[in-house]
Amino acid sequence: MDQTTNGHTEAYLKRQAKNIKRELGIPYRKALEQAAIAAGFTNYQHFQNQSKTSVKRKRIRIKPAPDAPSPLVISLNTFGSRKPVERPNAKMPLVTHIELGTILKEVRDAADDYKRVKNAIGNVRSRLDDWVAGEYPHHTELPNEVFFNIYYGDTGTPTDYSPSDKRKNELIALCQKAKTILGQHYHDCRPLRGLYQKLDATVKWIKLWPEGRKPKGYSSRGQITPGSLVSLKVTVSP
Numbered sequence: 001m002d003q004t005t006n007g008h009t010e011a012y013l014k015r016q017a018k019n020i021k022r023e024l025g026i027p028y029r030k031a032l033e034q035a036a037i038a039a040g041f042t043n044y045q046h047f048q049n050q051s052k053t054s055v056k057r058k059r060i061r062i063k064p065a066p067d068a069p070s071p072l073v074i075s076l077n078t079f080g081s082r083k084p085v086e087r088p089n090a091k092m093p094l095v096t097h098i099e100l101g102t103i104l105k106e107v108r109d110a111a112d113d114y115k116r117v118k119n120a121i122g123n124v125r126s127r128l129d130d131w132v133a134g135e136y137p138h139h140t141e142l143p144n145e146v147f148f149n150i151y152y153g154d155t156g157t158p159t160d161y162s163p164s165d166k167r168k169n170e171l172i173a174l175c176q177k178a179k180t181i182l183g184q185h186y187h188d189c190r191p192l193r194g195l196y197q198k199l200d201a202t203v204k205w206i207k208l209w210p211e212g213r214k215p216k217g218y219s220s221r222g223q224i225t226p227g228s229l230v231s232l233k234v235t236v237s238p
Contacts, residue, residue: 008039013047072189076134087131088192092185094142097132100181101125101150103174107202109157110171113215116205117171124178124198125151127191161213171206175199 016035021028036044075084092100104125111117129151136142160167179199186192 008047010047010051013039013044068187072187073191074134076130085127085130086191087134088186088189090186091135092132094132094136094146096181096185097128097150100128100178102155103178103181104128104151105153105155106157107171107174109155110160110163110167111206112159113161113213114205114209117202117209120198120202120205121175124195124202127195127198159215161215162211163209168206168209172203175203175206 013032013035016038017028017032020026020034021031024031032044036042036047039047041047041050069089071089073086074089075086077084104121108118108121108125111121132142132150133147136147163171179196182192182195
C-alpha cells in the first residue's frame with residue numbers, strides 16, 4: 001500500500017504511537033508497529049520502505065540548450081587579475097555594448113557619492129569591459145578610442161546625493177534593462193548569472209539609498225564645514 005495514497009506521514013504515525021504507548025503501557029517500538037498496522041501497513045518497516053519508494057526521483061542530467069555553444073564559457077587573462085576571468089562563449093554586437101555601457105555609466109555617475117551602489121554597478125561594468133575586450137581582441141574591430149569609452153568615461157549625469165523615489169525607480173529600471181539586454185545576447189552560464197547577481201545587488205542598494213544625504217564637506221545649512229580642503233583660484237593682474 002502506498003503511503004502517499006493513504007495520506008499518512010511519519011510524523012502522524014509517531015503521534016499515534018505515543019498515544020498507543022500511553023494508553024496500553026507498552027514499549028514505544030511496539031506501539032509504532034501497531035500504529036503502522038492500523039494505518040494499513042504490514043509493519044513499520046513496510047511503511048518506511050513505501051515512504052522511501054514514494055519520494056525517489058529519477059535523476060535527470062540537465063543538458064545545455066541545443067543552440068548553446070561548446071564550451072559554454074571561455075577563460076581570459078586580464079591585466080591586474082590573479083586568475084583568469086570567465087566570459088560567455090558569445091559575441092554581443094558592439095553597438096549593444098555601447099548602449100549597455102551608457103546605461104551602466106548613468107547609474108554609476110548618479111551614485112558617485114554613494115559607495116554601495118557605485119561599487120556594485122562598478123563591478124558590472126568592469127567585468128563587461130573585460131568581456132568586450134575578449135570578444136573584440138583586434139584593433140581593426142575595436143579601436144582603442146572606442147574601447148576606452150564604452151564602459152568608462154563621463155556621461156555628464158549629475159550626482160544624486162538624495163534621489164527621490166521617482167529617480168530611484170528610474171535607476172532601478174536601467175538596471176532591469178541591462179539584465180534584459182544581457183539575457184538577449186548571452187546564453188545561460190555561470191558568468192552571466194554572476195552579473196545578474198551584481199545587478200540585483202545594485203537594485204537592492206538603490207532601494208536602501210539613505211534619505212537626506214548631503215555633498216561631502218557641507219553642513220546642513222549649506223556652509224563649508226571646518227577642516228574641509230578648499231581650492232582657491234587666484235587671478236593675478238599683469
